[in-house]
Amino acid sequence: MIIVGVDGSVAARAAVEWAANDAFRMRVPLRIVHAVDRSPYQISKHPTPAMPDLLLREGQRILREAEALVRERQPAVEVETRDIEGAPAEVLREQAEDATEVVVGSRGRGGFASALLGSVSMHVAGHVRCPVVVVRGEHRPTYGEVVVGVDDSPECEPALAYAFEQAKLRGSALRVLHAWQVPVHAFAPEASYDMDEVRTAQHQSVSDRLAIFSRDYPAVKLVEDVQSADPMNALTDASERADLLVVGSHGRGALGSMVLGSVSRGVLHHAHCPVAVVRA
Ligand SMILES: Nc1ncnc2c1ncn2[C@@H]1O[C@H](COP(=O)(O)OP(=O)(O)O)[C@@H](O)[C@H]1O
Ligand SMILES: [Mg+2]
Known part of the structure; x- marks a missing residue:
């Protein structure tokens, strides 16, 4: 199984496309993972009916969008989605434990605008045992x-x-x-x-x-x-x-x-x- 991490960013979208194509080539299923990270937002851990859980809803939206992209690009690929509470780097590390490979974007939605590599990508590339693929946002021709x-x-x-x-x-x-x-x-x-x-x-x-x-x-x-x-x-x-x-x-x-x-x-x-x- 290939794991791809998504956060709604341009680079994560490119990662999803890359992962879908690779899942097709390798004939393995694809799991799209979004970590629902509450820590930096200081949003209540126990949402009341009056205060709907915006982060969860946003996560669901990001996952649905990514899943739709996979179905459009690689309809033959078996795809599932997961939203998991926790810090993204930790969540992806856990998910990687029995994965074929992990795919992430080079950047996310946070971090410094000028950074070339986000902290989640850096952590995952440094700590996961299976191959980690880091994908950039821009579209490029195929070179063969x-x-x-x-x-x-x-x-x-x-x-x-x-x-x-x-x-x-x-x-x-x-x-x-x-x-x-x-x-x-x-x-x-x-x-x-x-x-x-x-x-x-x-x-x-x-x-x-x-x-x-x-x-x-x-x-x-x-x-x-x-x-x-x-x-x-x-x-x-x-x-x-x-x-x-x-x-x-x-x-x-x-x-x-x-x-x-x-x-x-x-x-x-x-x-x-x-x-x-x-x-x-
Ligand atoms: N909450 C998250 N859930 C799943 N994957 C994530 C999450 N946040 C980041 N990622 C993955 O890590 C990549 C790089 O993001 P990150 O390292 O957070 O960069 P930045 O510091 O620019 O936000 C994203 O493109 C995505 O693939
Ligand atoms: Mg980030």
């Missing part, structure tokens, strides 16, 4: 390409698996982007690096890990993109011509941590296309 960022850690294996599956279901090409940087100590005079050797080794390590997947996904057209560049910039650039950017939750250095790595966090803020964060 999925991009996945890989580093040299085993942590990105699940991200690769997710990306291959997405590319296959979409009939898209898959760009495997590995941006590498020579560590600072390499410039120390006593360390002599043969740059050609480093470059060849980087290419080889990407090819090696792709070999296994290529066997299982013979139909997916692969683009191996190994660059000497800053990973966050390289991935953000590639996202301009992609339908989906897939990253691991963290790479080397943050093993076992529940928070996001710096590249994952960076692309969540700056990518031009939907971003899937896949936890190891």
Whole structure:
């Protein structure tokens, strides 16, 4: 089951469309969730008949609208709605427990107008175990390409698996982007690096890990993109011509941590296309 969180915002609407299309591709049901969050509003927890529960009614309206959108775009998808009391981040985290994936908008109705990423999206992307897809509000053309960022850690294996599956279901090409940087100590005079050797080794390590997947996904057209560049910039650039950017939750250095790595966090803020964060 795919879970999508809605709050009536433009980005949440885009998230619903994205989730409906993915539910169709994956042939799984879709659950639309709205968290009824009373805390910031200081509205009575015990509404009297004289004071109807506006938040509940508004939530119902948001859910109905989202459900109608799914039925219009993907009539074959099995869809249900839930309104649940609680803080949105907590509610979505709980809902995610046995989900295939969670989809949220990059922004909501609250927060700072200038923020690129809302607090709910940030929290969900950082704490949920299943893949989390963060979708932006604006409409974009289809490019026919999925991009996945890989580093040299085993942590990105699940991200690769997710990306291959997405590319296959979409009939898209898959760009495997590995941006590498020579560590600072390499410039120390006593360390002599043969740059050609480093470059060849980087290419080889990407090819090696792709070999296994290529066997299982013979139909997916692969683009191996190994660059000497800053990973966050390289991935953000590639996202301009992609339908989906897939990253691991963290790479080397943050093993076992529940928070996001710096590249994952960076692309969540700056990518031009939907971003899937896949936890190891
Ligand atoms: N009350 C809610 N119920 C369900 N999902 C929500 C709720 N609030 C936010 N979300 C989800 O999180 C996304 C980002 O919202 P949020 O992080 O709250 O941004 P902002 O800070 O701009 O309000 C929304 O597009 C929606 O998918
Ligand atoms: Mg919000």
